[in-house]
Amino acid sequence: MKKKILIIYTGGTIGMKRTDKGYAPSRFLGEAIAEIPDMKSDSAPDWELVEMSPLLDSSDVTVKEWNKIARLIYDNYADFDGFVVLHGTDTMAYTASALSFILEGLDKPVVLTGSQIPLSEIRSDGRDNLVTSLLIAADGVAREVCLYFSGKLLRGNRAVKMSADDLVAFDSPNYPHLADVGIAVKYNYSAIGVPSGMPLALRLLSEVPIGVLKVFPGIQFGLFESIMTEKLSGIVLETFGAGNIPSDCGALIPIISRAFECGSVVTVCSQCPSGTVTLGAYETSSALKSAGAVSGSDMTTEAAVAKLYYLFSLGISKDEIKEKMEKNLRGEMS
Numbered sequence: 259m260k261k262k263i264l265i266i267y268t269g270g271t272i273g274m275k276r277t278d279k280g281y282a283p284s285r286f287l288g289e290a291i292a293e294i295p296d297m298k299s300d301s302a303p304d305w306e307l308v309e310m311s312p313l314l315d316s317s318d319v320t321v322k323e324w325n326k327i328a329r330l331i332y333d334n335y336a337d338f339d340g341f342v343v344l345h346g347t348d349t350m351a352y353t354a355s356a357l358s359f360i361l362e363g364l365d366k367p368v369v370l371t372g373s374q375i376p377l378s379e380i381r382s383d384g385r386d387n388l389v390t391s392l393l394i395a396a397d398g399v400a401r402e403v404c405l406y407f408s409g410k411l412l413r414g415n416r417a418v419k420m421s422a423d424d425l426v427a428f429d430s431p432n433y434p435h436l437a438d439v440g441i442a443v444k445y446n447y448s449a450i451g452v453p454s455g456m457p458l459a460l461r462l463l464s465e466v467p468i469g470v471l472k473v474f475p476g477i478q479f480g481l482f483e484s485i486m487t488e489k490l491s492g493i494v495l496e497t498f499g500a501g502n503i504p505s506d507c508g509a510l511i512p513i514i515s516r517a518f519e520c521g522s523v524v525t526v527c528s529q530c531p532s533g534t535v536t537l538g539a540y541e542t543s544s545a546l547k548s549a550g551a552v553s554g555s556d557m558t559t560e561a562a563v564a565k566l567y568y569l570f571s572l573g574i575s576k577d578e579i580k581e582k583m584e585k586n587l588r589g590e591m592s
């Protein structure tokens with residue numbers, strides 16, 4: 259029997275049309291993809307399309323949309339063999355990370371994809387991205403939240419948008435590809451996650467105040483003090499290299515200690531796309547650890563942000579959040 263895939267169209271370049279003000283999401287996509295010969299081929303699975311409303315440029319996607327997409331998958335889970343989420347590329351890695359946490363016990367493929375050139379334009383990369391994602395969703399091999407783009411199938415919560423204009427726009431520098439797609443789809447079986455065997459549960463996210471602070475030479479940490487101690491629950495500190503901050507950072511360490519006492523969790527990630535944060539490897543990072551910050555290890559900032567939303571939404575204690583931030587929950591860290 260043919261597999262059945264639900265395509266969820268959220269917006270993004272793939273379905274955009276030119277307007278006076280630049281590309282904007284449009285409702286032409288349903289008709290356009292029905293006209294793609296491959297989508298009608300006998301070798302393609304059956305599919306249905308659901309369009310979210312409003313259609314969004316992914317810069318406008320928020321926790322609300324993450325929850326909406328997850329709910330659509332949850333509500334249709336029994337009726338489909340897999341899911342393809344058409345999404346803008348700008349925040350696709352955030353959405354993929356968030357879905358990986360919301361959809362606990364996932365045992366079917368959820369493949370996010372989109373394009374750099376709209377389907378409405380010549381040379382669109384959307385056709386191949388869509389058709390290949392559909393086949394990958396129907397294969398049922400990678401039963402986790404993944405991101406397919408230009409020949410690479412990536413773990414969703416390891417993916418990063420690497421280029422604003424290359425067609426090969428994504429990679430997962432800290433994790434092997436789940437598959438490489440040429441003439442055939444070559445799955446990397448040892449990299450693909452094994453479903454937990456638990457039934458699917460929906461862990462919807464709350465709109466927790468989360469912030470990302472990127473360290474740079476000469477940063478005046480004092481400027482961020484009241485935000486870090488009074489406003490934010492979760493903070494991702496994007497540090498240099500393996501977790502380093504300027505050593506003349508007298509202000510930061512007491513701020514982090516105070517933020518911690520006030521209930522926030524500071525997670526240290528790296529500005530380097532590849533490699534691991536090791537707090538204490540250098541003198542300049544030891545103080546962070548003593549002040550109560552946790553190591554984001556080799557997590558992407560996108561995954562760390564989504565994980566903070568997820569853990570704060572669970573209503574668990576700050577100490578449990580700290581402990582879980584340093585543990586691998588969905589394949590987001592090594």
Ligand code: ASP
Nearest residue numbers: 270271315316346347348
């Ligand atoms: N701004 C667009 C979006 O993220 C870019 C894209 O889809 O490639 O929705």
